[in-house]
Amino acid sequence: MLFPSAQRFKRWSSSALVNPVLQNSLDDVNMLFEFLLAEIEIDKGLRISIKDEELASLRKAKEFDTVCNDIIPKSITEIRRLSARLAAYPRELKKEDFERTVLTMVYTAYRAARSWKHQKNPWAESFISLYKALKHDLMFSYNKKPLH
Secondary structure: OOOHHHHHHHHHOOOOOOOOOOOOOHHHHHHHHHHHHOOEEEOOOOOEEEOOHHHHOOHHHHHHHHHHHHHOOOOHHHHHHHHHHHHOOOOOOOHHHHHHHHHHHHHHHHHHHOOOHHHHHHHHHHHHHHHHHHHHHHOHHHHOOOOO
């Protein structure tokens, strides 16, 4: 399992957002892009939020909040574990796993940009690992070999 917190979230949740996937249509893709362009904020507790109040009030924004705050990994250790699982993943990623990996990569880039010198390198390395995993996934049908 690539995102174990999604499993835990499924068991604990009684809401309709049991396994949210943000991108089910081109409009959803555009909305996700708008969320990211509108500027996100990460507070001291590592909660991610959309700064634009109007966008943040949309139903898709609630799903975005769930994925970003309850499912994607936030610590460098968890992100490294995800990268290791991705490197050993034997097939193409499911849509929700690809999406969550992209959002983890966005979070990692954000943290790298806002880290002090000695902290930048681990975040940058994690970003590169996630990038390589996504590139491998996009090229999977051509390569058909594990990522190393």
